[in-house]
Ligand SMILES: Nc1ncnc2c1ncn2[C@@H]1O[C@H](COP(=O)(O)OP(=O)(O)OP(=O)(O)O)[C@@H](O)[C@H]1O
């Protein structure tokens with residue numbers, strides 16, 4: 001069995017069924033035996049920061065993933081706090097797991113901003129991007145990688161693309177729904193929906 005790792009970072013504010021489908025499709029389609037969910041403290045390109053606290057976003061991930069084999073939560077970015085740079089996370093995982101190949105799972109909207117990430121060339125040395133097409137967005141455009149990686153490495157990323165039905169759902173839309181007293185049922189796991197209401201989050 002392969003022991004590569006799928007690294008899935010995000011704000012998860014809140015985690016939704018789009019995220020869950022992506023992670024499960026990654027587990028099915030990539031040669032990995034775990035998806036490591038890495039909630040960001042503050043995502044570098046979302047400097048206003050998340051709405052829910054670190055501990056609330058972690059609690060929602062735990063509710064969504066508890067007991068689900070192959071899905072592991074890694075709190076290293078929350079523990080470091082501050083701005084979460086993916087390159088630091090991958091360096092840390094490389095140190096912890098020197099023998100394991102790393103796949104970085106991202107949406108196509110994240111690929112489109114990849115040239116603004118910190119140390120994109122180092123990220124591509126440490127791991128392979130596995131891009132998911134995102135509903136309502138153009139298909140993934142890998143030409144953005146040509147300044148940071150060899151054609152061979154880019155081909156490796158293209159081969160790792162994750163295919164699944166496009167799901168037009170975002171955390172932003174869910175937060176707006178809660179604010180406007182609209183239903184989020186079936187868009188997040190039931191336990192996450194109950195937690196959002198119990199904590200009066202996003203009101
Ligand atoms: N519906 C979706 N389809 C494909 N990729 C997605 C989808 N939702 C999120 N992603 C990807 O998952 C990763 C983590 O997403 P994030 O936690 O920022 O959620 P989000 O729904 O994009 O949040 P927000 O609406 O607050 O920007 C990102 O790489 C993002 O591109």
Ligand SMILES: O=C(O)c1ccc[n+]([C@@H]2O[C@H](COP(=O)([O-])O)[C@@H](O)[C@H]2O)c1
Nearest residue numbers: 009010011040043044045085086117118
């Ligand atoms: O390292 C960077 O420069 C960087 C820039 C933008 C996004 N990221 C990471 O990409 C993941 C998704 O980010 P976001 O903004 O869609 O929540 C999350 O793990 C971020 O830390 C990382």
